[in-house]
Amino acid sequence: MEVDQLQRSFLEYSRLLFHEGFLDGQFSQLQLLQDESNPDFVFEVVSLFFEDSERLLNDLTIALDQQNVDFKKIDAHVHQLKGSSSSIGAQRVKNVCIAFRNFCDEQNVEGCLRCLQQVKQEYLLVKTKLEAQLRLEQQIVAAGGAIPMLNEFC
């Protein structure tokens, strides 16, 4: 495929992600920090997010499965997940975390369980999409092109 075709696909795909709220302006900010001296910055940060999130989701699952639910601990985990999703621009994940923390405050187990389900779903969705976006990037680079900037979404 030609470079500009790939670039257009990348832009269209990215636009969709922003439009559907999977990503917000913070993701574009990350891209701005990527340059020749740090060509994999976004990939590195996103990879950290994946690792971090999977660990947290696992911990949350265990914590909510206990006889006596420790809401403080759960809140701490969700706070972390909210922070990291916010830092990479994973807007929908972040939004579920906000609701999740409210249920923690209310000590509402059912609400928390629903949020956990939801946040897992949103996480999987954004992970899939970010991986697809990354593949498009890699194709562009392999074809000798530059990755288009996503400034319009700042």
Added chain:
Amino acid sequence: MSGIVTETQFHVLAVDDSLIDRKLIERLLKTSSYQVTAVDSGVKALEYLGLLDDEDTSTDSNPVSFTKNHHEVEVNLIITDYCMPGITGYDLLRKIKESTSLKDIPVVIMSSENVPSRINSCLEQGAEEFFLKPVRQSDVNKLRPHLMRTSGKREEDHQPNNVVNKRKPMEECMSPDRTRTRYNDDLEL
């Protein structure tokens, strides 16, 4: 110190328990050509700054953190997360401002939560700025005046910046050091 400031890089100490946020702030600071040391806790920050005098257990720390002689560590600004396990960013701020040797180092607080009382207490405690996370390049750009102010070009230069900085303290009762020039002129207060 003479008014001559060399082009050596400013050194910023970044404190955040989140790996992602540490990576982010480090990158942001480096794009502004600052030298960065990033630590993951308030305790490690205090250790690095030489404010912990009991620890000999710095097995994995760099040699400069041997605590007694803090002058080996030259830090021009500290930027710290507020919510951290153990010592919070606020506690760290207080300890720095209570230290005779370190109180002049500008401290900036970052937080994911927009809590006005939190922001006010940090500013009252002497924080220069309070950034809401996620921190952006435009936030980091605000650091430069604070760094320039303590670079050796104290009262002589940067008058406009000094005036702006010092007007705030009169309203918010900040530490006397930053209002030194001003209060010398307005002794009646």
